Amino acid sequence: MNKRPEILSPAGDMQKLKTAFAFGADAVYAGIPKFSLRTREAGFTPENLQEAIDYTHSLGKKIYVTLNIYPHSLKVDSFLKELDLIVPMGPDALIMADPGMISMARKKHPDMPIHLSTQSNTVNWASVLFWHELGVKRAILSRELRLEEIREMHDKVPDIELETFVHGAICISYSGRCLISNYLHGRDANQGTCTNSCRWEYKLGYEKGSLLEVEKEQDPYEYDTPPPEGFYVKESHRPDDRFPISEDEHGTYLMNSKDLCAIELIPDILKTGVTSLKIEGRTKSAYYTAITARAYKRALNDHLAGKTFDPENLRDLMRLSNRTYTSGFYSRNPRQYGENTEDGYSGGTEDVVCGVILNYDPQTAIAEIEVKNRFLPGDRLTLITPGKDSDFTLEGILDKHGSPLDAAHGGARNVWVKLPEDPGEFAFLRKIPPTSI
Numbered sequence: 001m002n003k004r005p006e007i008l009s010p011a012g013d014m015q016k017l018k019t020a021f022a023f024g025a026d027a028v029y030a031g032i033p034k035f036s037l038r039t040r041e042a043g044f045t046p047e048n049l050q051e052a053i054d055y056t057h058s059l060g061k062k063i064y065v066t067l068n069i070y071p072h073s074l075k076v077d078s079f080l081k082e083l084d085l086i087v088p089m090g091p092d093a094l095i096m097a098d099p100g101m102i103s104m105a106r107k108k109h110p111d112m113p114i115h116l117s118t119q120s121n122t123v124n125w126a127s128v129l130f131w132h133e134l135g136v137k138r139a140i141l142s143r144e145l146r147l148e149e150i151r152e153m154h155d156k157v158p159d160i161e162l163e164t165f166v167h168g169a170i171c172i173s174y175s176g177r178c179l180i181s182n183y184l185h186g187r188d189a190n191q192g193t194c195t196n197s198c199r200w201e202y203k204l205g206y207e208k209g210s211l212l213e214v215e216k217e218q219d220p221y222e223y224d225t226p227p228p229e230g231f232y233v234k235e236s237h238r239p240d241d242r243f244p245i246s247e248d249e250h251g252t253y254l255m256n257s258k259d260l261c262a263i264e265l266i267p268d269i270l271k272t273g274v275t276s277l278k279i280e281g282r283t284k285s286a287y288y289t290a291i292t293a294r295a296y297k298r299a300l301n302d303h304l305a306g307k308t309f310d311p312e313n314l315r316d317l318m319r320l321s322n323r324t325y326t327s328g329f330y331s332r333n334p335r336q337y338g339e340n341t342e343d344g345y346s347g348g349t350e351d352v353v354c355g356v357i358l359n360y361d362p363q364t365a366i367a368e369i370e371v372k373n374r375f376l377p378g379d380r381l382t383l384i385t386p387g388k389d390s391d392f393t394l395e396g397i398l399d400k401h402g403s404p405l406d407a408a409h410g411g412a413r414n415v416w417v418k419l420p421e422d423p424g425e426f427a428f429l430r431k432i433p434p435t436s437i
Contacts (some may be wrong), residue, residue, distance in 0.1 A: 009293045010282040013043020016289045022426040023290040023386045031066035050089045062196040068099045068117035087112050106135050113137040125156040132160040147330050154273030161275035168280020170257040207279030261325035263299050287353045287428050291316050319351035356428040367419050374408045380432040392420040
């Protein structure tokens with residue numbers, strides 16, 4: 001490892017970008033929705049991207065712009081026009097996947113660094129060498145790799161930077177190359193319009209027609225598996241659409257991965273020579289961005305300082321909504337331990353973020369709160385800032401006229417509360433569950 005690795009956070013909009021840097025990120029990645037794989041992430045446009053780049057550079061940090069779709073021919077001209085708009089803005093790199101677009105970008109803008117998107121499925125050192133020889137500065141590696149494979153890439157091609165994911169959602173298909181969404185209703189994941197079909201609720205049905213036939217196929221008993229033919233799945237909102245499946249000794253492959261959380265593996269990941277530790281989640285909240293950036297930055301700093309792992313960093317990540325966690329493929333194939341077959345949604349926790357602090361008056365110690373989830377006078381809350389957390393009991397809640405309220409409700413108008421200390425520019429309120437008091 002030649003230099004300190006960066007903590008790379010998602011930036012779905014300007015608020016998330018600023019929050020990421022305040023809570024410890026060294027770099028962010030952002031995208032223009034039309035040409036990145038997050039069309040729902042609409043926080044940046046060619047009109048406001050310059051502001052994001054200028055703000056990032058004023059902090060001495062880095063911003064990488066994502067242009068990683070595989071454009072069909074109809075989109076090539078508009079893709080190249082967008083490229084000509086973005087490059088003069090001065091991003092630190094472009095994240096790209098399509099070989100033709102990378103080749104054209106290298107010819108038109110030879111001084112602009114290119115980072116190879118994980119969509120390109122780089123899984124061996126020969127591919128890393130190939131892209132390095134084409135002028136790519138960094139390869140963002142597939143999530144399916146083991147630590148020893150990443151180490152081999154670094155050893156054989158030491159002059160290219162390597163970036164690897166450490167946290168966030170994992171696609172059930174191979175590093176995001178998914179056809180399910182397109183197959184079901186024509187929205188192409190590789191064009192940025194994935195509907196997350198793998199997260200939906202499906203029902204298992206059987207139409208063989210004979211119970212005796214089913215039982216006969218199970219005799220003699222060897223493995224508790226349904227017969228190989230006749231089964232189908234259907235999505236709960238499309239009961240008339242049936243999709244045939246078969247099951248073997250390995251399972252039915254339905255179809256939802258746990259979320260990645262590799263914070264405990266940071267010492268082992270750094271031994272591979274990676275340059276960047278990447279957090280997934282441009283469409284997730286500013287609170288998610290804050291907590292993940294802070295937890296991974298603290299864990300990295302502790303390791304580099306020779307300190308043991310602080311489990312509080314993992315507990316902070318556990319307090320985020322998640323599909324339960326897996327450490328991924330780094331140390332072994334997670335198999336069933338990487339699957340969540342219970343549901344397709346991020347599970348809630350009792351540690352709910354209840355507000356974002358917008359303004360603070362040091363004379364009165366009163367803060368304006370954008371309410372995210374319901375809270376009441378007398379609740380125990382945690383004031384979360386980049387530097388520390390402070391627990392306190394909420395004295396009361398006021399409306400904009402200073403009149404007391406019985407409760408603050410998520411999605412309603414802003415409220416005002418008294419805080420125990422100055423929260424600074426970037427802060428959140430989180431409810432402490434009764435079981436923790």
